[in-house]
Amino acid sequence: TGDLSDQGALNAYFRLRDYTRSVCQHQFWLLGNHDHAETLRKATDDNKDLIRNDIRVGAWQIVMLNSQIPGQVGGRLGPRQLALLEEALQAGADAGLNTLVCLHHQPEPVGSAWIDSQAVLDADEMFAVIEQYPNAKAVLWGHVHQEVDYLRKSVRMLATPSTCIQFARHSDDFKVDDLPPGFRHLQLLPDGSINTQVYRVTDRSFTVDLGSSGYL
Ligand SMILES: [Fe+2]
Numbered sequence: 001t002g003d004l005s006d007q008g009a010l011n012a013y014f015r016l017r018d019y020t021r022s023v024c025q026h027q028f029w030l031l032g033n034h035d036h037a038e039t040l041r042k043a044t045d046d047n048k049d050l051i052r053n054d055i056r057v058g059a060w061q062i063v064m065l066n067s068q069i070p071g072q073v074g075g076r077l078g079p080r081q082l083a084l085l086e087e088a089l090q091a092g093a094d095a096g097l098n099t100l101v102c103l104h105h106q107p108e109p110v111g112s113a114w115i116d117s118q119a120v121l122d123a124d125e126m127f128a129v130i131e132q133y134p135n136a137k138a139v140l141w142g143h144v145h146q147e148v149d150y151l152r153k154s155v156r157m158l159a160t161p162s163t164c165i166q167f168a169r170h171s172d173d174f175k176v177d178d179l180p181p182g183f184r185h186l187q188l189l190p191d192g193s194i195n196t197q198v199y200r201v202t203d204r205s206f207t208v209d210l211g212s213s214g215y216l
Helices: 010-023 037-043 078-094 123-130
Strands: 054-057 060-064 098-103 136-141 148-152 155-159 182-188 194-200
Touching (some): 060 078, 078 098
Parallel strands (some): 060 098, 098 136
Antiparallel strands (some): 182 194
């Protein structure tokens, strides 16, 4: 869910691509605020599937949205991504598919003022679309570097710890946490429900500079 590199370097994408290829058969990327769209596309030239918008697997479709505003930290979907979301939800409904919506920025506040100022600007429009489609089951995002899991009406809202540094929860100012890097496993069940769990990487030593004033 984005921020696949710190500064959008071509070699960073090559390294990530080659590593992830060695450990998983399928992978799908979307843009975060740290990513450089053109460079990322160049790095994935040989595999267009990496940045496709709609993925179908079993009784599910996964819609990958771009919330990046080039040159800015905060997020916005804009009319094109919102239209893409609506088209995908309609197509999913027609095909009887449940939908997981993925994007980089948080569509709702997570309770930390500094990062909540970077939330998706047009999230209301996104939810207006989502609420029309009962097949929209979950929204999953990155950017906030912490675990989030709650229900918004009937939609599961999920954020995942960073594979890098974690941000402290409920802190008005930027603050890092000393929790280890983490990732989320999701099991998309045929009935539209989701089994999901966050795992922390505990078998490596990982030193965090808690006094840092900035991290990815
Ligand atoms: Fe980000």
